Amino acid sequence: MDALCGYWRIPLAEEDQALTTFITPYGRYRYLRSPMGFSGSGDAYCRRVDIALQAEEEKVQAISEFPKPANLTDLRSFMGLTNQLTEFSSDLAAPADPLQPVMSPKRSFTWTEDRDAVFASVKKALSATCASSF
Known part of the structure; x- marks a missing residue:
């Protein structure tokens, strides 16, 4: 949610748009989206931000609870x-490097404690990156 222009992303109900009509020398205009300064726009904006943050928290939780891979597809x-997610943080690629050789179809899939530790550190880095992005 864009904090600078977030108010203008909240659509006004069709029946309320007529209430926002204003006249200029160039004609009559009405708002289709909620401008800053309307009494209800701040509350509507805060509700949307709260929903967006809750969705982000659910994503972070899903990453932290990602199950240990049981096969190559996982x-x-x-x-x-x-x-x-590496486009958001360059720190994510390096910890995941030890898992790259496991992805080769020429090798049999075996999961070791070392790989489990790498997997846990990558999950932790992913969760931290996602949590800091909002």
């Missing part, structure tokens, strides 16, 4: 998530 799913 690991690829997790690594795909890691790769998507």
